[in-house]
Amino acid sequence: MIWHVKNYSQPNYSRTGYHYESIISESIIRKRDITLTKRTLVLERDNYTCQMCGRDRYDGVKLEVDHIIPVLKGGSDDISNLQTLCFDCNRGKSDKILHNQMNK
Template identity: 40%
Template structure:
């Protein structure tokens, strides 16, 4: 198999045939800083609650359902983000499909990345 073509890296101003070691180090550090699922509050209790929400919403994306579409949901979402004072109560949780969840998170200002954005 031929070697992978080298590509220029804007971070270190060198060409690499694989991932830039400096970029990989940055990614690893970010992964360590963000903590594990359990450290961020998504451990065993959250996984149990997630299953309850999936059953409650019958496995369907609630946003698509409002638009008259039956789309399978895969992401449990906080209606009011935790960064804005939302809780893990069932009334504050809904099931969304991935595109709806990404759209909602972007509208909230990236709260899923720990920035705690505010709705416009």
């Protein structure tokens, strides 16, 4: 995914397929590239369990790989900045930094 960030006062988000653009306060271009191998490593490390609510793949939830510190707030795609969250927790977290999640 490619993030384009430009000088505008209000955020403007658009989505077309797998190409994401975000227009925010500074001129930065960030590319996110979490490989399938890296996703699998994170899911295995977290034992296929949501790190917020504790539900796992056997509970029938969709599991996703989430950035602990969001990319738009300076987070990287390093495996130490990734965690497993279920669909519901990931949508609830959105682009927030949850400090209790950073200590894991």
